[in-house]
Amino acid sequence: MLGRHIAIVGVGETRPVRRSDKGLRGLVVEAVEAALADAGLEPGDIDGVVSDGLIMPSTVPRDWVAAQFGFGRSYDGGMSYGGAATACSPIHAQLAISSGMAKTLVYYFGVDWGTRASGPYGFHDLYAGKMAFEKPYGFTGQPQYFALWARRYMHEYGLTERDLATIAVTQRESALLNPLSQATQPLTYEDYFASRMISSPLRVPDCCLLTDGACAFVMTSLERARDLAKPPVRVLGAGFGSEPISGDDVFTQPAGMMRIPGARIATGKALQQAGITLADIDFAEVYDCFTISCLLQLEDIGFCKRGEGAAFIREKGIGLGGKLPVNTHGGLLSHSYLLGVEHVIEAVRQLRGEAGRGQVAGAEIGLVGGLSNPDYGVMILGRDVR
Amino acid sequence: MMLPEFAGFFENAAQQRLAFPYCRRCANFHWYPMPRCPQCRSRDIIWRSIEGRGELVSFSHVMHAFDKSRSDALPYVVALVKFADAPGVNLITNIDAPAMDTLQVGDSVVPVFRTDDGEQPMVEFRLA
Numbered sequence: 045m046l047g048r049h050i051a052i053v054g055v056g057e058t059r060p061v062r063r064s065d066k067g068l069r070g071l072v073v074e075a076v077e078a079a080l081a082d083a084g085l086e087p088g089d090i091d092g093v094v095s096d097g098l099i100m101p102s103t104v105p106r107d108w109v110a111a112q113f114g115f116g117r118s119y120d121g122g123m124s125y126g127g128a129a130t131a132c133s134p135i136h137a138q139l140a141i142s143s144g145m146a147k148t149l150v151y152y153f154g155v156d157w158g159t160r161a162s163g164p165y166g167f168h169d170l171y172a173g174k175m176a177f178e179k180p181y182g183f184t185g186q187p188q189y190f191a192l193w194a195r196r197y198m199h200e201y202g203l204t205e206r207d208l209a210t211i212a213v214t215q216r217e218s219a220l221l222n223p224l225s226q227a228t229q230p231l232t233y234e235d236y237f238a239s240r241m242i243s244s245p246l247r248v249p250d251c252c253l254l255t256d257g258a259c260a261f262v263m264t265s266l267e268r269a270r271d272l273a274k275p276p277v278r279v280l281g282a283g284f285g286s287e288p289i290s291g292d293d294v295f296t297q298p299a300g301m302m303r304i305p306g307a308r309i310a311t312g313k314a315l316q317q318a319g320i321t322l323a324d325i326d327f328a329e330v331y332d333c334f335t336i337s338c339l340l341q342l343e344d345i346g347f348c349k350r351g352e353g354a355a356f357i358r359e360k361g362i363g364l365g366g367k368l369p370v371n372t373h374g375g376l377l378s379h380s381y382l383l384g385v386e387h388v389i390e391a392v393r394q395l396r397g398e399a400g401r402g403q404v405a406g407a408e409i410g411l412v413g414g415l416s417n418p419d420y421g422v423m424i425l426g427r428d429v430r
Numbered sequence: 431m432m433l434p435e436f437a438g439f440f441e442n443a444a445q446q447r448l449a450f451p452y453c454r455r456c457a458n459f460h461w462y463p464m465p466r467c468p469q470c471r472s473r474d475i476i477w478r479s480i481e482g483r484g485e486l487v488s489f490s491h492v493m494h495a496f497d498k499s500r501s502d503a504l505p506y507v508v509a510l511v512k513f514a515d516a517p518g519v520n521l522i523t524n525i526d527a528p529a530m531d532t533l534q535v536g537d538s539v540v541p542v543f544r545t546d547d548g549e550q551p552m553v554e555f556r557l558a
């Protein structure tokens with residue numbers, strides 16, 4: 045099957061920090077260098093360059109990266125943006141390699157939203173409807189979008205603030221086991237309830253960090269992968285899903301709200317390629333821009349039914365010792381906020397057995413979900429068992 | 431970024447009326463304004479005014495100055511309001527400060543029109 049003949053063979057990252065003086069382009073170069081070194085490859089081995097389709101082209105374009113490394117590009121691509129783009133990026137490798145357009149591709153993504161004045165909020169200025177009808181009312185940032193969803197979800201399904209706290213507290217425990225996490229202090233339930241409210245019901249620990257940093261990874265055919273430096277991590281499946289609704293409308297207008305239809309579509313495609321079910325997933329790295337969005341994705345990916353996310357988290361457990369470890373490096377909440385590209389790096393480390401104190405015992409198959417509402421990307425990665 | 435298809439909202443609000451885009455082909459409201467109806471893709475869209483009474487779908491007390499120019503206005507309430515006579519429309523708005531601590535999802539609200547000189551008209555709400 046198409047999806048199963050691709051592998052991730054090298055990963056690289058910069059140390060995520062709130063403010064870097066290296067510049068975003070410098071950070072991307074550092075991440076790509078690290079990914080090549082990890083794979084044991086030279087720039088001349090790369091013939092495909094992939095990024096997201098919106099944020100990188102306007103900050104660190106692919107031609108610039110190719111020129112820095114001397115990559116001869118016979119494939120160049122970017123689909124969707126941000127988290128969804130990263131999580132579905134193996135689709136590029138599947139298409140390019142199976143069609144003979146390229147043999148070995150590098151994917152990179154990074155942001156400097158820790159230092160940039162407008163941070164993540166500036167991104168939404170792209171949307172005319174938001175500018176005309178939301179900004180004048182002080183509805184300007186992602187924490188507010190998800191605050192409305194969280195309040196409504198509490199009303200409909202009885203979610204409590206303590207349920208949200210459980211996600212933040214659990215992920216912080218995992219973050220403290222990861223040497224690169226930006227969050228370095230423990231978080232108790234007491235700390236959570238004493239923390240500053242940002243946009244009720246969401247508090248500081250419900251919101252992702254702000255980060256300057258970049259990550260990169262190298263994809264090639266499984267056949268080539270088996271000759272390289274590190275044990276290959278197989279791409280068992282990759283999927284993209286969306287719905288025809290614009291970024292203007294997606295947070296406020298859909299009937300019922302609080303749902304991410306693309307997640308179910310993308311997951312279905314990735315599972316089908318992989319020939320497995322969600323019961324086979326040992327751990328998941330889910331786009332936790334907020335506690336509430338992590339919970340909603342657990343439902344929309346299909347780990348539990350609608351309205352049952354909080355019960356699933358309480359009863360099954362999402363910590364490293366739980367039934368479904370989620371965001372094993374601390375996630376966007378406590379590790380870093382690079383829009384989920386760090387989730388791919390973490391999943392690869394888990395499957396190589398390189399996750400150190402944060403290692404999930406017996407991790408064979410992991411799922412990475414990336415959200416860029418209404419778009420969603422999923423990759424399912426597996427240990428190379430022969 | 432004021433688009434031509436947005437103008438009807440502000441023209442109506444300046445006259446103390448709440449109006450939303452309405453597709454004459456499929457007889458549905460939609461929001462935000464756009465050239466083609468998101469239900470049936472028709473371009474036969476008019477502005478249709480409604481009575482104005484709405485219901486709180488959700489709300490949030492904003493305690494952080496996402497926009498630095500608002501740091502003096504904290505906290506304020508952003509709310510999402512729906513209308514029985516304009517199904518399919520959810521409007522982002524602010525709720526009058528006095529009601530702040532007692533708000534509940536499902537509360538009934540009515541519009542308050544604000545037209546400051548030289549500014550776009552604003553439509554805020556208060557508890558009915």
Ligand SMILES: [Zn+2]
Nearest residue numbers: 453456467470
């Ligand atoms: Zn229509």
